[in-house]
């Protein structure tokens with residue numbers, strides 16, 4: 412098998428294994444982990460250089476993903492403007508403001524997306540912090556996502572000094588993942604056991 416096809420097959424297999432492991436976590440454990448993620452993320456805003464009035468790009472978890480709407484509500488209560496991704500085919504992600512649970516409508520892949528105006532793909536460049544959904548992340552900051560390449564096309568539009576924080580379960584922070592040239596490196600991992608700096612600080 413050519414090298415690329417081999418790596419793609421390995422990544423697909425890893426995604427299947429990680430999603431199955433997430434599904435095996437009992438709902439009460441997931442809820443406890445989500446509460447820890449909220450506590451740790453809100454406690455770390457100052458360390459990330461995020462102040463009231465700043466914009467934070469987050470995401471609404473789908474299925475068994477770590478995270479919660481409560482984390483987004485907490486960011487808003489801390490005075491942040493929260494943007495959520497809006498999928499537009501294979502283009503870089505668009506973004507729209509999260510105004511609370513009532514301002515959402517169903518999107519693709521079981522996602523809920525803001526029903527308000529989209530702000531354009533470059534609005535990720537307004538973010539003081541980006542919380543990035545991931546299936547796994549390694550110590551060097553290499554992220555494994557859903558396989559659509561959405562975040563890899565969008566994150567180059569973030570400011571170079573903006574922390575890019577992958578949100579994962581503790582077992583999903585791993586020693587090494589297969590890296591590709593287009594992979595945008597994460598600067599930290601947010602897990603229910605704490606925040607972990609990854610790769611080289613930026």
Ligand SMILES: Nc1nc2c(c(=O)[nH]1)N(C=O)[C@@H](CNc1ccc(C(=O)N[C@@H](CCC(=O)O)C(=O)O)cc1)CN2
Pocket residue numbers: 430470471472473474475476496497498504520521522544545556557558559560561562
């Ligand atoms: N919450 C969240 N939002 C996101 C992403 C993500 O990974 N998580 N994305 C990252 O790029 C983009 C959307 N890409 C996605 C691609 C596939 C699936 C997916 O496989 N959904 C499952 C249902 C969820 C599950 O049970 O795990 C499905 O369609 O069956 C979700 C999002 C932008 N928004």
Ligand SMILES: Nc1ncnc2c1ncn2[C@@H]1O[C@H](COP(=O)(O)OP(=O)(O)OP(=O)(O)O)[C@@H](O)[C@H]1O
Pocket residue numbers: 422554555556557558559560561562563564591593594
């Ligand atoms: N910057 C980019 N420009 C064009 N294509 C890209 C870019 N980044 C990734 N892709 C393409 O997207 C596909 C999926 O990439 P990858 O496996 O890294 O996705 P992922 O990071 O796991 O997914 P996601 O970000 O959607 O969660 C690959 O075919 C890759 O070539």
